[in-house]
Amino acid sequence: MEKISDNVYAETEFRGCNPGFVVTKEGVVMIDTPQMPADAVGWRDEIAKHGTVRYLINTEPHGDHFTGNYFFEGTVVAHEGTRQAIMASAANVEQARERFKQANPELSSILEGFTYRIPTITLSQEMTIYVGDHTFKLTNMPGHTPYQVAVFIPEERVVFTSDNIFYKVQTFLQQAVPFEWLESLNKLQELEADVLVPGHGGICDRSYIPEMRSLIQSWIDAVTKAIEQGLTVEEAQGKITGIDPYAVEGGIEAMAQQLPRINVARLYQVLKK
Numbered sequence: 001m002e003k004i005s006d007n008v009y010a011e012t013e014f015r016g017c018n019p020g021f022v023v024t025k026e027g028v029v030m031i032d033t034p035q036m037p038a039d040a041v042g043w044r045d046e047i048a049k050h051g052t053v054r055y056l057i058n059t060e061p062h063g064d065h066f067t068g069n070y071f072f073e074g075t076v077v078a079h080e081g082t083r084q085a086i087m088a089s090a091a092n093v094e095q096a097r098e099r100f101k102q103a104n105p106e107l108s109s110i111l112e113g114f115t116y117r118i119p120t121i122t123l124s125q126e127m128t129i130y131v132g133d134h135t136f137k138l139t140n141m142p143g144h145t146p147y148q149v150a151v152f153i154p155e156e157r158v159v160f161t162s163d164n165i166f167y168k169v170q171t172f173l174q175q176a177v178p179f180e181w182l183e184s185l186n187k188l189q190e191l192e193a194d195v196l197v198p199g200h201g202g203i204c205d206r207s208y209i210p211e212m213r214s215l216i217q218s219w220i221d222a223v224t225k226a227i228e229q230g231l232t233v234e235e236a237q238g239k240i241t242g243i244d245p246y247a248v249e250g251g252i253e254a255m256a257q258q259l260p261r262i263n264v265a266r267l268y269q270v271l272k273k
């Protein structure tokens, strides 16, 4: 766990996303949750030292950000699209429960009741939450998915960017809206934040945003060119390699082969229109 400003903590070493929390005078506000049960239980114990969880904000609709909600209290807040995705996941809750029991057998009894906690407050564009002396400015910033939410805490000059930033680890575009992503990166650049907590990879700052932008632009350019050349999606997948200079993050090395192909398929579908 890293202390990244006076009252903000984040973890970049868990399997899955980078969760964080903010300690206010009136309790704790969490941003995303650890994916693996053992990590979530440890994180819960750590947070308990700082206070009661008041709000739990999920920044996007992927399981590595919301699966751990089960282990925490607090009102769950997310984009409406993320709420829909979490509700859809409920159809597979039994498989998830069994998978987690196998991964963390020592937590079997807690996992017996595993369920997906669904957001009860949603936003579609913007929302501000005031807790203690802290302000949480939530803004929909489409990019990695249409439903990304950036969480900016001006008093701390910190922003949780969601997966619109992958810091020096391979970027997932499986549900991307690429042109909106470029715009959202411009908006992130304008926030008066000294510290960025990316969705994945280490803590960074705004100086990384131009590199992230040029990566997304490179993906757009490569797939646009393939479409202009009349390639099929399979041909484009075979031809487009080496766009992302970084390795996949630890724990999901098995994805390394498949990820660029998944990214090409998504962009092909979006850009073909």
Ligand SMILES: [Zn+2]
Residues within 6 Å of the ligand: 060, 062, 144, 163, 172
């Ligand atoms: Zn994601």
